Amino acid sequence: MTSPLERAEALEREQIVTLENKVITRSIIYTSGDCDPREGPPWRKALMANPELREMQFLAGDDPRLPAVPEKPTLIDYFTYRFGPAEHLLQSARLAKLNGCSEKVILACLLHDISVVGFLLPDHGYWGAQLVEPYVDKEVAWAIKYHQALRFYPDESVGYEYPDQYLRWFGDDYVPDPYIERDYQHARNHRWYMSARQITINDLYAFDPDVTVSLDEFVDIIGRHFRQPEEGLGNDDSPSAHMWRTIVRPTKFL
Ligand SMILES: [Fe+2]
Numbered sequence: 001m002t003s004p005l006e007r008a009e010a011l012e013r014e015q016i017v018t019l020e021n022k023v024i025t026r027s028i029i030y031t032s033g034d035c036d037p038r039e040g041p042p043w044r045k046a047l048m049a050n051p052e053l054r055e056m057q058f059l060a061g062d063d064p065r066l067p068a069v070p071e072k073p074t075l076i077d078y079f080t081y082r083f084g085p086a087e088h089l090l091q092s093a094r095l096a097k098l099n100g101c102s103e104k105v106i107l108a109c110l111l112h113d114i115s116v117v118g119f120l121l122p123d124h125g126y127w128g129a130q131l132v133e134p135y136v137d138k139e140v141a142w143a144i145k146y147h148q149a150l151r152f153y154p155d156e157s158v159g160y161e162y163p164d165q166y167l168r169w170f171g172d173d174y175v176p177d178p179y180i181e182r183d184y185q186h187a188r189n190h191r192w193y194m195s196a197r198q199i200t201i202n203d204l205y206a207f208d209p210d211v212t213v214s215l216d217e218f219v220d221i222i223g224r225h226f227r228q229p230e231e232g233l234g235n236d237d238s239p240s241a242h243m244w245r246t247i248v249r250p251t252k253f254l
């Protein structure tokens, strides 16, 4: 007799997870690279090979492996229940505060890598901007979008140098993609350039393990500058609400 957990683990070895008698699916983008996307996601292959599994339903609601999210989630709830470690964001926002930045820029620093901690790594500035755009000042979303490109380009006039960390991560012969160069050129001539540049100036890499910054420090700024929808972030009908819902239920079938 196997326990539900043992059964889940055994199936996981077969690249498929079932819980509460439901098949849990993973979007193709989760496995693309580890697997060839053209062959379909691994769970689909396992399903095709096992008629018994094909009789089961798919998980279309909350994933029982994840902590429950409040019915009307706030931005802070996402930090609490869905985002990965956010020290980098908190320490960057703290630095922006110490440097006397405006509240808008502090918020932009607090959210600049929101896609890294909660959604997708590739083009994180673009995805992050889109996630928050309906809820923040346009300039905040713009700065989040363009910080990604500006990171690669020094600006001596404000003491911003090419990050040492990037030399290590990307190598010293790395050339940013053409769209990054294009968007950098666009940003540097834009009236909001300095807001995006401020993110890069306060974008810390050397996380200080001895400094603990709490989200509590920014609750007021969030309250003043992030338009929390009454029905809950993701339950509203903004242009990015579906992205928030995907963060809450990343394994929802369709
Ligand atoms: Fe970033």
Ligand SMILES: [Fe+2]
Pocket (backbone or CB within 6 Å): 088, 112, 113, 203, 204
């Ligand atoms: Fe960052």
